Amino acid sequence: MCxxxxxxxxxxxxxxxxxxxxxxQVSDPENLDKTFLNKNxxxxxxxxxxxxxxxxxxxxxxxxxxxxQNFGHNPIILVGGGTSKVGDPSLKDKSRSLLSEEDINENxxxxxxxxxxxxxxxxxxxxxxxxxxxxxxLNYIDFLRNVGTNFSVNRMxxxxxVKLRLEREQPLSxxxxxxxxxxGYDFYELNKRYDCILQMGGSDQWGNIVCGIDLGRRLxxxxxxxxxxxxxxxxxxxxxxxxxxxxxxxxxxxxxxxxSTHPRDFWNYWRDKTESELVxxxxxxxxxxxxxxxxxxxxxxxxxxxxxKEVLATKITEIVHGKDSDWNSDEIYNVSRELIxxxxxxxxxxxxEFLDLTKSNSxxxxxxxxxxxxxxxLVITDEKYILKLSDFNKDGDLIVSLGxxxxxxxxxxx
Numbered sequence: 001m002c003x004x005x006x007x008x009x010x011x012x013x014x015x016x017x018x019x020x021x022x023x024x025q026v027s028d029p030e031n032l033d034k035t036f037l038n039k040n041x042x043x044x045x046x047x048x049x050x051x052x053x054x055x056x057x058x059x060x061x062x063x064x065x066x067x068x069q070n071f072g073h074n075p076i077i078l079v080g081g082g083t084s085k086v087g088d089p090s091l092k093d094k095s096r097s098l099l100s101e102e103d104i105n106e107n108x109x110x111x112x113x114x115x116x117x118x119x120x121x122x123x124x125x126x127x128x129x130x131x132x133x134x135x136x137x138l139n140y141i142d143f144l145r146n147v148g149t150n151f152s153v154n155r156m157x158x159x160x161x162v163k164l165r166l167e168r169e170q171p172l173s174x175x176x177x178x179x180x181x182x183x184g185y186d187f188y189e190l191n192k193r194y195d196c197i198l199q200m201g202g203s204d205q206w207g208n209i210v211c212g213i214d215l216g217r218r219l220x221x222x223x224x225x226x227x228x229x230x231x232x233x234x235x236x237x238x239x240x241x242x243x244x245x246x247x248x249x250x251x252x253x254x255x256x257x258x259x260s261t262h263p264r265d266f267w268n269y270w271r272d273k274t275e276s277e278l279v280x281x282x283x284x285x286x287x288x289x290x291x292x293x294x295x296x297x298x299x300x301x302x303x304x305x306x307x308x309k310e311v312l313a314t315k316i317t318e319i320v321h322g323k324d325s326d327w328n329s330d331e332i333y334n335v336s337r338e339l340i341x342x343x344x345x346x347x348x349x350x351x352x353e354f355l356d357l358t359k360s361n362s363x364x365x366x367x368x369x370x371x372x373x374x375x376x377x378l379v380i381t382d383e384k385y386i387l388k389l390s391d392f393n394k395d396g397d398l399i400v401s402l403g404x405x406x407x408x409x410x411x412x413x414x
Contacts, residue, residue, distance in 0.1 A: 011036035013071040019291065020284040022064055024203045024230040027213060032225045035197065036073075042125065043068055043198035043227075044076035044190055046183065049084040050099065052110030053251035053259045056269075057240065059320075060229050060285055062250075064200055066118045074125030076196055077115055078186060079108055082135030086179050110259070114250050117320065127194065134189045135182060147185055150218045151211065156180060159207030180208045187212030191222050203228045232285075235275050250320055257356060263317055263327035268406070270313035276305045279312055287315035332409045340392075340412065346373070346385040350400070355410070357402050367402060374401040 007029040009015045013036055017023055026032060035041060045061045047054060054062070065075040084104045099107075112128060119126060156162055159180070165172045187209075190196035199209050209226035216222040232240040248269050249261040261269075274282060280298025283289050289297075297308040317327045333355055350357045350364040350373065358364045365383050367373050373380045375391055376399050389412075392398045396412035 007033065009033050013041075013068065013073060016071065017064065017067060021281060022060070022067075022229050022285065023227065025206055025226070025228040027210070027226040031223070032198070032227070035225070040073050040125070041068075041198055042074040042076060042194055042196040043200055044078050044129075044187075044196050045200045046078040046080055046083070046131070046186060047111060048080035049104045049107035049111060051259050052107045053249040054111055054114050055247040055249050057232075057247070059250065060232060061201065062115065062118050063286060064229060065115075069119055069123065069126060074127075074194075075119060076126075076190060076194060077119070077128045078190065079111060079128060079130050081105075081108060081130040081132030083131055083179060083182050083186070086175050086182060110251055117322065129190070129194075131182075131186050131189075135185070143185075147215070147219075148181065150215050151181055151184070156207075156211075160204070162207075180211050183208040184212040184215040187224060188216045188219055188222075191216055191224060192220065197223065198225045198227060200227045200229070203231050235277060252321065252325075262331060263321040263325040264331060266320065267313045267317045267327040270316050271309050274309050274312060276309075279305060279308050283312055283315070287312065287319070289315060331407075332411055334411050334413045337389075337412050340387055340389055343386050343388070346380065346387060347383065349387055350402075355400065355408055357400070357406065357408065372403050375399070377401070 007026075009018055009029070011033050014023075014029075014033055043065075045065055047058065047061070065077065068075045081104055084099055084107070085101075108130070115121065115128065121128065156177070157166070162172060162177070183205075187196070187199050199212055201209060206226070206228050209228065213224045213226055216224040234240060248266060249259050251260060252262055252266075253260045270282070280294050283294040283297060284291070287294075297311060300308050314327075317325065321327060335354075344354075346368070347361040347364040349355060350367070351360055358367060364373075368380060368383050368385075371379050371381060376393070387398075392410075392412055398410040400408045400410055
C-alpha cells in the first residue's frame with residue numbers, strides 16, 4: 001500500500017486536487033486513478049455531530065466533496081449519529097464529553113444546513129447518510145464475532161490516534177478504542193449499500209481509513225481506497241481555525257453567540273489572520289480562483305499582498321455564506337431607550353453582557369487604556385464612562401468602534 005505518492009495522475013479529479021494541494025496520503029494511487037478514469041466514483045467523508053455547526057477545520061473536507069461533485073462523481077456525507085456517541089480519539093489529548101441522543105440530533109440538524117451551501121444535495125448520487133442507521137442496530141456479541149475478529153489490537157496500538165495518548169500517559173477509554181472499529185465498519189456498510197469505494201479525510205484519520213480498507217477486503221473482498229488531506233497549520237505550526245475567542249464556525253445564526261460566527265467576523269478572520277506566505281495556499285484550497293489568478297495574487301508584495309488577503313477573504317466568505325450575505329455591512333445592535341436613560345457603564349456595555357465586543361470588563365478596560373475604543377469616531381479614555389442619550393445621533397444611532405476593523409451600530413429602539 002503506497003502512502004505518500006509520487007504517481008502522475010491522469011484522471012481529472014485527482015489531477016485537480018493534487019495541483020491545488022489537497023492530497024497528502026493515498027492508498028494504491030495507480031488503481032484509484034484507473035477507477036476514476038473508468039467510472040463515476042462514490043466517495044465519502046465522515047463528520048461527527050459534536051456541535052451544531054462545523055468550524056473551518058472541516059472546510060478542506062467540505063471543499064473536497066464539493067470538487068468531487070463538480071467533476072461528476074458521487075459524494076456521500078456521512079454524519080456520525082452513531083460514532084458521536086463514542087468520540088474520535090484522533091489527535092485528542094483527552095476524552096470528549098459524552099453527548100446525549102438529544103444533543104446529537106440537534107447538532108445533526110445544524111450540520112446538515114452547512115452542506116447545502118456547498119453541495120447540491122438534490123443531485124442524483126449525492127447523499128447524506130447517518131451511521132446510526134446501522135451502528136444503532138448492531139448486536140454486540142454478533143459484532144464482536146463477525147467484525148472484531150478482523151482487528152489486531154497490536155496494530156491498533158501502533159496508530160497515532162492511540163499511540164500518542166498512551167505515550168503521554170493520558171487515559172484512553174475502551175469506548176474510544178472501539179472508534180476505529182466502528183469507522184471501519186462504516187466503510188464496509190457504505191460499500192455494501194451504495195457501492196462507495198473511497199473514504200477521504202484528514203491526515204489524522206489515516207489509521208482508521210486503513211482499517212476500513214482492510215475490513216472491507218476481509219468481509220466482502222471489496223477493493224477499497226483511502227485518501228487524506230494535509231493537516232492545516234500556520235507557518236509557526238499552530239493549528240488553523242482557532243482564535244483567542246474560540247473556533248471560527250461555518251454557520252451563522254443571528255442573535256446566537258455559541259457555535260455561530262457572523263459573516264463579517266468570518267471575513268475578518270481570513271483577512272487579518274492569513275500570513276502573506278499562505279495566501280496562495282489558502283486560495284487553492286478554499287476558493288474557486290484559477291491557478292493562473294492565484295499565481296498572480298501570491299506573488300504580490302507589500303500593500304498589494306494585503307489586497308490579495310481581502311480577495312481571499314471575500315471569495316471564501318462568498319462560498320461559505322453566499323454572495324448576498326452581510327459580511328460587508330455593519331452589525332446593528334438594538335437597545336432600549338430605558339436602558340440608556342437609566343445609565344449603563346461603557347465597560348459592561350462592550351463586554352459579553354451586551355455588545356460582545358470584548359470578553360470581560362477587564363478586557364474592555366485594557367482596550368480603553370490603549371485608546372482602541374471610539375464612540376462616533378471620538379476616542380474614549382475614561383474607564384468610568386457612562387453612555388447617555390446625547391451620545392446618539394438624531395437618527396438614534398451610535399457607532400461603536402474597536403480598533404480599525406470592528407464596528408457595531410447601536411440603535412435606540414422606537
